[in-house]
Amino acid sequence: MVKNRFGYNRSKLKLITNMAVPLMLTQFFQIVFQITDQAIVGRLKVEDFAAVGVASSFIFLITGTIGMLCSAFNIVGGQYFGENNIKKFGESFNVTMSISVIIGVLCEILILGYGTKIMENIYGLHAETLSVAGEYLKVAGLTIGINLILFNFSSYFKNINKSHILVYSLTAASIVNVCVDFVLVHGKFGFPELGATGAAVGSVIGYTISLILSIFFFQKYKIFNYSFVLNKEIFYRLFRLYIPLALQDLIEYALFAIALTAFVSRMDVHLLAVYTIIVTLTELFMIPMYALSGVCMTLSAQAYGKEPQKGTEYTGLSCVFLLALLFPLALIMIMFSSPIARLITDKENIVLIVHQVLPIALAANIINGIQMIFRSTLQAINLEKWVLLYSSFICGISLVIIYLMIEYFKLPGLYIGLGICYLGLSLGYIAKIKFNFKLKYK
Template sequence: MLKKWFHRNSADFRLINDLVVPMLFLQILQLLFQLGDQAIIGRLGVEEFAAVGIASSFIFLITGTIGILCAAFNIIGGRFFGNNEIPKFGQAFNTSMTMSIIIGILFELLLLGTGKWILGTVYDLNFAPATHYLYISGMTMGMNMVLFNFSAYFKNINQAKLLTFSFVAAGIVNIFFDYVLVFGKWGFPALGMSGAAVGSVAGYGASIIVCIYFFRKSSLFSFSLRISRPIAKQLLKLYFPMALQDLIEYTLFAMGIMAIISRMESEFIASYTVVTTLLEIIMIPMYCFASSCMTITAKAYGKQQAGYTKYSYLSLQLMLIFSIPLTLIVISFSYPLIAIITDKAVVISLVEHVLPLALALNLMNGLQMIMRSTLQAIDLEKWVLVYSGVVYAVSLVIIYVCIRKLELTGVYLGFGLSYLLLSLGYVYKLQGREPYAHAKTLSR
């Protein structure tokens, strides 16, 4: 029966996996470097480790929101490149890159002026080394946007494999400078948390240098700091609705969770950071399958292809084939994995207690991600925005109540409930969808 099922869907499986496999490779590389980074920070102390977790999560969330501009370039630039309009493709790249550099500089200046207040007020973290870490690592926001643009560029010209060289360079440089600057090895000063921030900046710098090298070799067009007003309008028209959805679903919700977590004991904060890192192992196939599902479904929907929703269910099945064994492996080898990140006994004990529950409930996260991607691909992104916004708001209240009685366990029970509500809503919305029910939308 399984053989017949695979044979019947083999063509669709190949279509999905052709997108998923290269993304999986890059995501795994990224996770390995992140684990190495945290393994170094985790040996400073529980308070330092917890502070880095809070500050870096804030940087990550803001970067994700402003980085949506580069996703808009990926769409617009892809259209130009697909139509062989290379000069316009170059204008789109130059415009997006220039805007990214400006936005990165502005946000770093804003962070220098408000970073201490943000950590103290939002996260209740009045720890001077954390503020210094935030100031330095804030430079990675603009650097990340530059790399996002290069990533979109290389994907559009079918040279995505070059990004691997860029990321390997970043990881090696980052871990090297983390090691020598955090602990003061080989004659370098011991900078502690600030050394980790310098290592991140150096790593991103190395990645950008590699990207510039391959960009110059491609010779499609020359780069210039220039903004094309018509293209900028197109970018912003796509950016605002996409950024608003990202802001609600990831930035505000995640900041709310961290604001709640940050008021717990430092051992709980550190444990939450470790669990989040280990969950990212399971999230790798989920992100990849959700992304590929969106791309394939959008193409099928645009062509008015019958049965376009099948890709969500096929992607879900493949995701579970990857994720369930991976979940069992992480549970079975939880202790050595945790010990790689931190050597603090109290943190290891807390993580071992909540990790199986967090991993099991996280499988529902993969379901809602794939279904959400499908809805976004068929012009239902506004409905997704409203529905998910309500669910996340309710979930924050539930998590706040649960955490007072169940501590860290309550956080993951709250996550599980939010994933369940999202999944049920998305599946319900997909039921009964007809390929040509929105012919007016399709013909735009």
Template structure:
């Protein structure tokens, strides 16, 4: 094997930023769609916000599980492109779209009849009814949302990220505009509350899919992505499925941990659930930054994997982890120093429940500050492991860390020891810490040694 030219850490950092900043921006913008729903519904009413927290949580749980096939496309395309296998790029992306489409159709009934699910989980009947109304409409958006994720992964792996950012930013603007008209009934439109936010989300997801599909068809004719799209490629579909389902279950384990926390917060009452929803929105914005860096780690590691370049894999990993650590430290300071600034934007200044929700939210952000570093570590390590197509052991690590440790500790601290909301969030920190340690050990102890010969 020929010697690989070794990049300096500065060159790695520059490459990470060039690829990562548009990805981070697109993830933050994508989340801003949900964030704008939460902010605007919070100004509409606390009950509407609580309903969006429940409905949005279920949507996100199902969405993130189905996104495993999209995440699988990213390292497979990056590796195929780096090794000159152009046909494989088209095959795995197209079958990623197939797998995501099938999954989305299967997930639809759960959301259409979600009110019964929330009732079984012991949620407030009024909030459960509102959440069900939200998902009866917004739930249909899971199909275009999943297909958008596949196209984003394909474009990210080819380092064509600018269009993803611009499409997502446009989607935010459109979503806010439709929310303004349909949630509050402005400019003569009907006042629909949570259903207005749901209609906006469905329209925006559909429009984003059409925009990216047109771009892919026009900008990459060599891949002929949508020609004879109906023809199956069982070998490629099997490869995407084998790599994607462990990624989906790994993501489900983590998102399920936060969903379980949302259910437990609902047992504490509507105000506690609203405070949890706000704190979750704030921490999720930062999480989107880490997801963007994790995507960069996947692409860069996938390229190194395709070339068999262990030196680039290891050096690039150090740079990504360092950047993620810097973001985490900055976040910890913000959560501890200016929590009121972060929480207050979600609440009407004249809302009689504002003071109670603010007080609960401060405690939750203080608890969130404790898990910023470990959360950054586990997300980055997961991205690196996906880059070298190691997904099954991380799935086991995630399931055990989040569900054998995180959920029981959350319940114990929250209810058995009586710490309430902060106790539930400290349980989240325990699960994330364990996952972070073992994911890093997995990458440095096994995967990095499995690629290339020099420097590893």
């Protein structure tokens, strides 16, 4: 019964595992190296450290928003791949890659001309910090285009079931980034001390190494040749899908997050510190969530392209796999929450609150993982516009609920409210999948 219910079989489980495990390892190593990199940059002057933080956050925001174009390719390309239409799969890859190159060049030109002015107008930085941020941005801005190209390669390798390549390329990039930062930021081994600019150079060199490796593996496993092309039909299909995906990302991961931050910032400083620690601890918890939702999107798009009624056949198994990973991880984190929190802070009152609130936060994130998988499935089967409208409605209502919950229950109320939000999203997505399947295929 369980096998029938969740579509279980060895081949599907093996396929999900082969794709998800390398992605999880890649994200884990990136977090480790990111923390190491922050430790290196963190020894700069406070103004320089702040400048790097602000400028890198700006780059991350731009890259993430534009990078939804590559998610569009993941869906469109996956559907073509499922149809075994390699020609169209190749065309969609080439068009997305060509657009990414153009966007990368335009972004760097814009940054070189107006980067410092943009930093000043958006963040209102002081003169010294602004100067450092501007210089960092001029170099690190190159990573926008490079990252977009890497996102495309990532989608390509996932579609041809070669996710392990991402472990090689991105781990190599992280190692090189950390090493170059160590040498150039503080001027080791006779190299000049470049400070924040050295950190930017390290990022560019690291991602360039990843790009070179990706090109090498693309040549090794290519099933078509790359050419710079802007096919009108493919461009229109990608852009039509990009708009709702980008708006979804903007609402759920930008506006919603900004509103939550605004709520939390009004709390007591001790609760604010607890919130910061919990966010750090749950980064590890989020790794399988992002990996499996991404894998489910790719496989669902392929299955939908091959046979539309099979577009949801990987969803249930992906959820079961996720829960099998998250429940033991949650128990371990709860059992050792106090010792782990003490690695970050020596304030016992904060450690105590972390121990009390973390179980609620983890429960909310488990529900979040489920809704992410169902959302990815719906987006992969051409229901991205419905997802945008429904999630916007639920997130809007949830902000009111979260605000009221915080008023009465403080920080626990935040995570209770988030749990309600994620549950509402999950139930709606499940109902939509069942209704859509019954309407079309029964």
